[in-house]
Amino acid sequence: MFQIKNTTKNLVVEKRETFSSGLAIFFATLGSAVGLGNIWKFPTLVGMNGGGGFVFVYLICILLLGIPTMISEFYIGRKTKSNAVGAFKKLNANSFGIIGYLGVIASLLIMFFYCVVAGWVYSYVFKSIRGDFKNLANLPIGEATNFVSNIYSNTINGSIEPMIWQVIVLLVVGTILIAGVKNGIEKTTKLLMPLLISLILIICIRSLTLEGASKGLNFLFSIDLSKLTPSVILSALGLSFFKLSVGMGTMITYGSYFTEDNDMIKTSMRVAFSDTLVSIIIGMAIFPVVFTFNLEPGAGPGLLFNTIPLVFSKIPFGNILLIAFFVFTSFAATMSMLSMVEVPVTFLKEEYKIDRKKSVLIVLTIIFIIGLLTSHPSSIFGDIKLFGKSFFDLYDYISSNLVLPIGGLLIAIYVGYKSKKDDIINELSNKSELNNTKAINLYLVILKYLTPLLLIIVFLNSIGII
Ligand code: TRP
Numbered sequence: 001m002f003q004i005k006n007t008t009k010n011l012v013v014e015k016r017e018t019f020s021s022g023l024a025i026f027f028a029t030l031g032s033a034v035g036l037g038n039i040w041k042f043p044t045l046v047g048m049n050g051g052g053g054f055v056f057v058y059l060i061c062i063l064l065l066g067i068p069t070m071i072s073e074f075y076i077g078r079k080t081k082s083n084a085v086g087a088f089k090k091l092n093a094n095s096f097g098i099i100g101y102l103g104v105i106a107s108l109l110i111m112f113f114y115c116v117v118a119g120w121v122y123s124y125v126f127k128s129i130r131g132d133f134k135n136l137a138n139l140p141i142g143e144a145t146n147f148v149s150n151i152y153s154n155t156i157n158g159s160i161e162p163m164i165w166q167v168i169v170l171l172v173v174g175t176i177l178i179a180g181v182k183n184g185i186e187k188t189t190k191l192l193m194p195l196l197i198s199l200i201l202i203i204c205i206r207s208l209t210l211e212g213a214s215k216g217l218n219f220l221f222s223i224d225l226s227k228l229t230p231s232v233i234l235s236a237l238g239l240s241f242f243k244l245s246v247g248m249g250t251m252i253t254y255g256s257y258f259t260e261d262n263d264m265i266k267t268s269m270r271v272a273f274s275d276t277l278v279s280i281i282i283g284m285a286i287f288p289v290v291f292t293f294n295l296e297p298g299a300g301p302g303l304l305f306n307t308i309p310l311v312f313s314k315i316p317f318g319n320i321l322l323i324a325f326f327v328f329t330s331f332a333a334t335m336s337m338l339s340m341v342e343v344p345v346t347f348l349k350e351e352y353k354i355d356r357k358k359s360v361l362i363v364l365t366i367i368f369i370i371g372l373l374t375s376h377p378s379s380i381f382g383d384i385k386l387f388g389k390s391f392f393d394l395y396d397y398i399s400s401n402l403v404l405p406i407g408g409l410l411i412a413i414y415v416g417y418k419s420k421k422d423d424i425i426n427e428l429s430n431k432s433e434l435n436n437t438k439a440i441n442l443y444l445v446i447l448k449y450l451t452p453l454l455l456i457i458v459f460l461n462s463i464g465i466i
Contacts, residue, residue, distance in 0.1 A: 019260045025262055027190060029254055031050070032245045033275040034193065035336030036117055039200075039329050040304045042279040043286045045239055047297035050227035051219040054236050055283070056230065061240035062272055064454060068447045069246040069408045070268040071428070072415040077255025078264065079427050083346060084249025087256075088414075096414050100347075102407045103248035107343040108363075109399035110242070112371040113392050114340070118333040119375070120305060123155050125326040128309075133322060134199075136313035140148040144310060145293050152305045166444075171362045177345065177360045189335045196328035197278060199321060204285040206315050212291030215442060219290075219297060220283050229421060234461030234462040237455075238400030243279070247404030247411070255400060261430055265439050285311065301392075338452050399463075409455045416448040 046054055080087040127133070132151060136144055156162055222404060238347035241247040258264065289307040290297050299306065308325060311369045330441030341363060348359040373391040389397060415424065422445070426432070428440050460466045 014297055018257055018385040022259070022262055022267075025194075025258055025267055025416045026230035027266065029271045030253070030274055031186070031189060031193070031252065031335055032254070032339045033243060033271055034278055034332055036114060036121070036329075036333045037239070037243045037336070038275065038279040039282055040117055040121075040301070041239065041242070041333065043283055044303050045235055046220065046283055047287075047290070047303050048300060049232045049235060050224060051287075051297065052222045053224050053228045054232055055220060055222050055280075057233050057236040058240055059276070059456075061237045062244070062276055063188060064446055064450050065237065065245040065405075065408060066240040066246060067268050067272050068415070068443060068451050069241070069411055070244055070251055070272065071265055071443055072411050073246060073249065073267060074255035074258065074264040075250035075415060075419075075424060075427050078258045078260075078262075079423070080252075081256045082252075082399050083350075084252045084254065085347070085351075087249075093414060093418060096410060096418075099249050099407050099410050102403055103250065104347045105405040106399050106461065107250075107340045108246040108367065109395045110368075110402065111337065111340055111367045112395045113374045114333070114337060115169045115367060115371055115374045116162065116166055116392070117301070118169045118330065118337060119162060119207050120155055121326055121330045121333055122169055123161070124305065124325065125330055127155075128319070128323045128326055131319070133313065134319055137318065140291055144313065145295060145306070148300070148306050151309075152302045155305070156302070159267065161373065165458070166375050167368065167464075169334075169337070170368055172334060173341055173366045174360055175335070176338060177341060179358050186335070189331050192328050192331045193323070195334060197281075199325055199328065200278070200281050200285055202315070203311050203325075204281050207285045207288040207311055208293060210288045210311075210314070212293070215289040216287030216289070217284065220280075220287050229456075230461045230464075232382040234401050234458055237247045237405060237458050238397075241404035241408055242400045243275060245336075245339070246405035248343070249407065250343065261433065263434055263436070265428060265432070265436060265443060276394060350439045404457055405423055405459070412447050412451040412455070416452065418445070 006138060017030060064080075076087050080090040082090055083100065084103055085097050088094060088099065131264070133148075134444065137149060139147060140155070154161075207216070210216075218285040224299045245251060255264070258267075286303065286307045290303070293307075293310055295303075295306060309322060312325070314324040315321060341360070344354065344363045345359045348354045349356055354362070374395060385396065424444065425437070425440055427437055428434075429441070457466065
């Protein structure tokens, strides 16, 4: 076994290396979890699904589905020291290898829309540096909201502009993957991540002193059961998988690089807790702004882009902090994309023996062409609808609400019913080094009975069978 310092997500190397320490494991896993999912998707979905009730169901899903799935993926990964496809081969459970293939599909589907939203973030970096938001502080409330919403709709509706940003995003991702400067990027991100979180805390504090703060908090935290429809519950479930990057075997690969002395139950709980905290803080930063400026909480994907410039216009040095916010967010998004694109790239490399550079080019070209359908929510291809949804919504829906939970269900069935209990206890207790029998038993009960049952009930419920 090889020890490498400071290398966190060097996941496709041939020699089995391990992370250098428990802290490195924590940060690498958190680095995959934190991304546009927290900053953009969480507030968007909370707003569209009526607030506190959605947050409540989301938290339950993290506890009963997300964390158990993450522990299971870590277990499979560290035991087999392989990626998702190879892991099930080693375990003589070839039929579960489908999880690896589902992962390839899920990562492509997610990339189709993720790179578009990342493009919007990149363009906001450019626009905030150019000074587009400079005069916002002097405008009265009504005009200020019109001003930001015009900038947002110009960003997403231009016939060429969104496409250009999407290409820039893919070029950045491709260059990093081909040039192998991933390590440098990861080190930078580790530095920027705490800065991003501090900045979110600053906006959170400013937001909490706005006039609409109590209404915002009320929206975020008060539970209105009447709003909990089957589709709201399904999207909370989907978000919990998407957020923790589980259900497609990514965490199997991460687990395969864990050290033998890592307490994997604790690691998964710490990652889930920290990731959720970031989402809640961003929610507490955004919803007070929504109610102070009379915006629509259910505005959809534009919520982040319409509220963030407004709150920074109320903070000293807001223009500079706004640039910093979008720069840090673009780094977090880029990091998450690297971990996603890695999945189909490794697949092509290992299954079809295509060299790395070619694999990257093939995958990014596919993402670009199919992703084009999403890059214009309301222009060229935006009008085309399938099953009543735009391509943007469709890719998002299928990946989060179908593919990831199905992957999670298969993982829960494999570990809960096909694995030997002794193997699981042995691995999760680090060969009885850890004194965590109670935690393991609790995990196994949840994984065997609650996780699959809840997944099946929510599925059947959402297609109207029960
Ligand atoms: N969790 C990331 C986010 O919130 C997205 C992500 C990265 C992901 N890698 C993944 C989602 C693998 C599912 C699977 O932005």
